[in-house]
Amino acid sequence: MLRHHIHPGLELRLLQLTDAPRLFALVDANRKSLRTWLPWVDATTKLSHSQKFIAEALRDREKTRAYAAGIWSSGELVGVIWHNRIDWANRVAFPAYWLVPSAEGRGIMRAACQVVIEHAFNQLKVDRVIVAVATENHRAAALVRRLGFAQISTLKKAEWLYDHFVDHSIYQRINPTASSLP
Numbered sequence: 001m002l003r004h005h006i007h008p009g010l011e012l013r014l015l016q017l018t019d020a021p022r023l024f025a026l027v028d029a030n031r032k033s034l035r036t037w038l039p040w041v042d043a044t045t046k047l048s049h050s051q052k053f054i055a056e057a058l059r060d061r062e063k064t065r066a067y068a069a070g071i072w073s074s075g076e077l078v079g080v081i082w083h084n085r086i087d088w089a090n091r092v093a094f095p096a097y098w099l100v101p102s103a104e105g106r107g108i109m110r111a112a113c114q115v116v117i118e119h120a121f122n123q124l125k126v127d128r129v130i131v132a133v134a135t136e137n138h139r140a141a142a143l144v145r146r147l148g149f150a151q152i153s154t155l156k157k158a159e160w161l162y163d164h165f166v167d168h169s170i171y172q173r174i175n176p177t178a179s180s181l182p
């Protein structure tokens with residue numbers, strides 16, 4: 001997916017290295033709120049870290065078709081949605097995403113996730129999409145439930161967030177056209 005218009009004023013665009021300064025500035029300006037649930041924020045201290053994220057995403061896209069897209073609202077970068085990985089042996093995609101607080105509460109991520117999930121089902125033709133949500137991250141849990149995901153398990157102490165572990169709820173949505181799954 002290179003570019004996808006969701007509606008006037010909202011689009012997804014594959015992140016390019018030229019976006020790194022904007023991406024780093026966005027993380028830098030919102031690090032206090034982003035670090036609540038995202039484990040990589042404190043390690044993102046300079047432009048080269050955002051460049052590395054984008055460069056690795058572009059490389060992954062070549063190798064596995066996993067991609068990272070910027071979420072642009074009214075011409076401003078407001079977040080990112082990407083595939084942590086695509087497990088082709090088992091046909092599962094593992095997307096992840098974040099928005100800055102000023103862009104929350106408008107349905108932006110719901111629309112972005114819908115595009116990425118439909119692309120995963122219809123273009124990539126994966127059988128399942130799986131998302132891990134920290135059990136106390138109620139906003140993220142509300143989003144996946146609204147998107148039709150079902151909780152399939154819980155992982156205790158799944159992720160170290162700077163100074164404490166969080167448990168994860170694992171949510172899954174199955175491709176309705178997948179033939180090999182119940």
Ligand SMILES: CC(C)(COP(=O)(O)OP(=O)(O)OC[C@H]1O[C@@H](n2cnc3c(N)ncnc32)[C@H](O)[C@@H]1OP(=O)(O)O)[C@@H](O)C(=O)NCCC(=O)NCCS
Pocket residue numbers: 034037038097098099100103104105106107108109110111131132133134137139140143146
């Ligand atoms: C998780 C996260 C993406 C959710 O963002 P969000 O803006 O709440 O997500 P949505 O796009 O579903 O928006 C829902 C809100 O928009 C409102 N909304 C307004 N217009 C809407 C529309 N047209 N369609 C849907 N919702 C709309 C909903 O009523 C809801 O409002 P509420 O929060 O007051 O209940 C965001 O909080 C975030 O980035 N958090 C930090 C990182 C993170 O946790 N990432 C996920 C890890 S699993």
